[in-house]
Amino acid sequence: MSPAEPAPSSRPSRERTPALRATLSREQAESTAALLRVVSDPTRLQILSLIRTSPDGASRVADLTRALGLRQPTVSHHLKVMTEAEILTRRPAGREVWYMIEPARLDAVGDLLR
Amino acid sequence: MTTLSRAPDDATCTPPHAPADHAIGSDAADVVAATLKALADPLRLRMLSAIATTADGEACVCDLAELADVSQPTVSHHLKVLRDVGVLTSERRGTWVWYRISPTYRGAVTMLLDRFAPAALEHRQAARHPGLPGLTDVEPELTRLAESLAGRVPGTDPADALRVVRESYTALARRGGMTVHLVPLTEHFARQRLVDAAATARSRRPPQVLFVCVANAGRSQLAAALLQHYAGDRVVVRSAGSVPAGDVHAAVKPFLADLGLGPDLTDDPSAAYPKPLTDDALRAADVVITMGCGDTCPVLPGKRYEDWVVGDPALASPSGVRAIRDEIDARVRALLSDLLPDLVLDRTDP
Structure with a gap:
């Protein structure tokens, strides 16, 4: 806290300048929390990051197991x-399945991994 | 499909860069x-x-x-x-x-x-809501949105919130463009409007009403006293005369006393007295009401003007003064229901 700031009021319920932005709605908070719950796992973050940085933005299970050293x-x-949470989409191609980040989520996931 | 071009046999699949380098x-x-x-x-x-x-x-x-x-x-x-x-x-x-x-x-x-x-x-x-949500489909959504906004923007009445949300939705829907995002857009737009409305309401001072007649001895005094009586501190009330008399009409004084105004200025500072009309009183007023006595006030922009044609108590019989008082009373109530729609007046008062 910079020392130049005015002396704080001792009354916590002081008259505040009203905020110009409204706060997050209950619904927004719930949908955001639900999404964060799904991605707040180190392995899932690594998977998302791997898919996002892969050349075509798509990966197969085998690519991921190899990169992560997981079963x-x-x-x-x-x-x-993550597919059920609509963060990833599956795209079967022949006998393989490619996983991509749901286009609508791409920015959001990018923000999280930045 | 581009992905196929980089999908060689599993056994030989080595991406150009080890993905872990970037990830x-x-x-x-x-x-x-x-x-x-x-x-x-x-x-x-x-x-x-x-x-x-x-x-x-x-x-x-x-x-x-x-x-x-x-x-x-x-x-x-x-x-x-x-x-x-x-x-x-x-x-x-x-x-x-x-x-x-x-x-x-x-x-x-x-x-x-x-x-x-x-x-x-x-x-x-x-x-x-895949496709285009019509107004009927979206109504529960708008209702929920309004409830949520009413809770989030301090000083917002739930009914106002619903009205603003519906208006915003309709206005945005008419505009055309992307319909999938209409609800989030409505939320954003309605929220801005409610925040603005709340800011205006906070900065708004009580409306100021100026009653003007020639002498400021009868009608304008009665009107001012009645309005002040009903509205209390929610309206700032002033009265003035273009040629103020020396004192309030004797016939009007009992009615002013009924409203709690003292009889004489020397022993009660709340007593009414005729005042000259000044430029600053006019400028400060939001509503200027002339009392049918032929006064002409300079018309300033942004104000509301009314002319109430009521008789002069100075010329009326005792029962006539009572009728004039009741006439002014009815007009003051009507004005108040317009200025402060939420104010509930006691019908028997005073």
């Missing part, structure tokens, strides 16, 4: 959870 | 995950948002407890979690601990609240 069921589980 | 490292992932986990709680997010949106960027436990009807220990617990991961800093001043967003997280928190949160909700709403 395939573990990676598949995380992919499933 | 987040496992140590960093642990730290980021811990921070996001701390943030992944609706109440904490709302607290963060409340702190971020205060004008001075800080809040104390007492401010935040109001947010969600939770006890101060609960609030303190959530704040501690956010402080432990470094998102908040705290400082004790006097008996209160003040929390602010820590400088290193300010950008990230702004991003989270301004971009991530709306995107999270928008995505959910877009999924709920």
Whole structure:
């Protein structure tokens, strides 16, 4: 806190200058928290980061298991959870499945990983 | 499809760069995950948002407890979690601990609240309303939005919030363009309008009404006394005369006394007395009412003018004075219902 700031009032319930922005609504807070709950896991963050930085923005389970040194069921589980939360989309191509970040979420995920 | 071009056999698949070089490292992932986990709680997010949106960027436990009807220990617990991961800093001043967003997280928190949160909700709403939501489909959504906004913009009446939300939605829908985002856009637009309206309401002083007649001895005095009686401090009342008399009409004095005004200025400063009409009284008034006595006031812009044609008590019989008083009374009530629609007048009063 800079010492140049005016002496704080001792009364906590002092008249405040009203904020110019409204606060987050309950609904916004809930949807945001739900999304954060899904991604607040180190492995999931690494998966998102790997997919996001992969050349075409798409990865297969095998790419991820290799990069992370994790077992395939573990990676598949995380992919499933994030797909259900509509953070990832699956794109089957032949016998393979490519995972991409849901386009609508791309900016949001990018913000989190920055 | 471009992805196929870089999909050779699994056995030989070595991406041009090891992905881990670009991707987040496992140590960093642990730290980021811990921070996001701390943030992944609706109440904490709302607290963060409340702190971020205060004008001075800080809040104390007492401010935040109001947010969600939770006890101060609960609030303190959530704040501690956010402080432990470094998102908040705290400082004790006097008996209160003040929390602010820590400088290193300010950008990230702004991003989270301004971009991530709306995107999270928008995505959910877009999924709920594929295609073009018509007004009938969207009505429950608008009602919910209005309730939420009424709670979030201090000084907002729920009925006003619903009206503003509906108007905003209709205006945005008519404008054309992207319909999927109409509800989030409506929220943004309606919120701005409600914040503006609340700011105007805060800065608004009580309306000032000036009654003018020639002598300021009868009609304008009665009207002023009645209005003051009904409105109390919610209206500033003035009266004046273009050629003020020496004293208030004797016939009017009993009616003024009924309204609690003293009989004589020498022993009661609340007593009415005729006053000259001045330029500043005119300028200060929001509503100027002439009392049918042929006064002409300079017409200034932005004011409301009315001319009430009522008889002169100086020329009337005792019962005539009573009738004039009742006539003025009815007009004052009508004026008040217009100026202060929420003021409830006692029908039998006075």
